[in-house]
Amino acid sequence: MADDRNGRAREAARWITQARHDLAAAAANAEAGRHALACFLCHQVAEKSVTGYLFSRGAERVWGHALADLCEDAMALDTSFDLIKTVAVLLDKFYLDTRYPSTLPGGVPAEVYDAHDSSRALEVAHDVYEFVMQRVENASGA
Numbered sequence: 001m002a003d004d005r006n007g008r009a010r011e012a013a014r015w016i017t018q019a020r021h022d023l024a025a026a027a028a029n030a031e032a033g034r035h036a037l038a039c040f041l042c043h044q045v046a047e048k049s050v051t052g053y054l055f056s057r058g059a060e061r062v063w064g065h066a067l068a069d070l071c072e073d074a075m076a077l078d079t080s081f082d083l084i085k086t087v088a089v090l091l092d093k094f095y096l097d098t099r100y101p102s103t104l105p106g107g108v109p110a111e112v113y114d115a116h117d118s119s120r121a122l123e124v125a126h127d128v129y130e131f132v133m134q135r136v137e138n139a140s141g142a
Helices: 002-031 035-056 067-075 081-094 115-140
Strands: none
Touching: 002 035, 002 115, 035 067, 035 081, 035 115, 067 081, 081 115
16 A cells, blocks of 8 residues: 555656756747747646645546646645635647747747747746646644
8 A cells, every 4th residue: 555655656756857847948049039839738737746646535536637637636635725726727728829830820830839828828827737736735733
């Protein structure tokens, strides 16, 4: 039982660690004017943060990329995820549209997204990351 709990904690830590690195990479890309990539990375921050939370609470597998769905899964364990879901879902639009020209009616992602987009995405990603970190730390007694 303790090994299982330790394994889940390690897996959660791996996801949350990568989320932290993605947050730094998103900020660096925004600073360098690569706003589409920064927005995509912000989605990844939130996705990996919530996934890490789900692993920390005992999930054996986590499926999907949509924050709407991942937050719903987390709400089954902690209803306060409803608070962050309302902003986290704003990042779902950055999962595909920031990477593939075929998802846009014209232009390419690198030319469509701007500093306003990446600034707002960074704010939301940071909020989701911090929200999850508080819950993971509280659950582990840290």
